[in-house]
Amino acid sequence: MKTPYYAVIFTSILNQDSEGYLAMAEQMEGLAKEQKGFLGIDSARNEIGITISYWKDEESIKTWKQQNDHIMAQKMGKEKWYKSYSVRVARVEREYGFRL
Amino acid sequence: MKTPYYAVIFTSILNQDSEGYLAMAEQMEGLAKEQKGFLGIDSARNEIGITISYWKDEESIKTWKQQNDHIMAQKMGKEKWYKSYSVRVARVEREYGFRL
Helix, strand or coil, X not given: CCCCEEEEEEEEEXXXXXXXXXXXXXXXXXXXXXXXXXXXXXXXXXXXXXXXXXXXCHHHHHHHHCCHHHHHHHHHHHHHHEEEEEEEEEEEEEEEEECC | CCCCEEEEEEEEEECCCCCCHHHHHHHHHHHHHCXXXXXXXXXXXXXXXXXXXXXXXXXXXXXXXXXXXXXXXXXXXXXXXEEEXXXXXXXXXXXXXXXX
C-alpha cells in the first residue's frame, strides 16, 4: 500500500460467553470491505484479539465508525462480548516487507 | 498511553518448519521491553501473526531495529522462519477504550 494511509488497531479481550461473536465479527469484516476507502484487514486472536483495518484517510474511518450496522455491532460488543477493548487510530508513515 | 506515540505493526506468515521460532520470539519480546522508549506490546497468531510494539518516538524504533541481537534475529527470521512479513511504522494519533 502507498504511504501515508491509516490503520485502526483494535485489540480486545472477550467475555467467557462469546456466543454469536464470531458471526458478528465475520459480518462486520465483510461490511468493512465494502466501505469507501477500505484498503485491507489483518486479524488474529489468542488470549488477546488484534484486528487491524487499513484505510485511505481519516474521513473513511469516521464514516465507517458511524455506519448503522457497525454502530449496532459496537453496542452489542460492549453489552455482550467484550471484557475490554482499545481502539488506536494511527497514520502509517512507511512500510517494508519480505517476499510479499 | 498518551498520544502521539508510535506503533510498529509486524505481520508475518511462518514457514511450515518453524523450529526455534517461539524461543527467539520470546527472547526478542523480553529484549524489546528493556529498550529505551518502549511502551508496550500486543501479539496474537493464527494463520497470520500480528505483533504490535508501541514506542515513544521514531528514534527509539530506529535504535531497536539496529540493536545487535535484534539484527541477528531479523537475519535468522528471513533465512529460516518467515515465509513473508511486513513492517509498518505508524504514528498513533488518538486512542479510546472500554473498561481498560
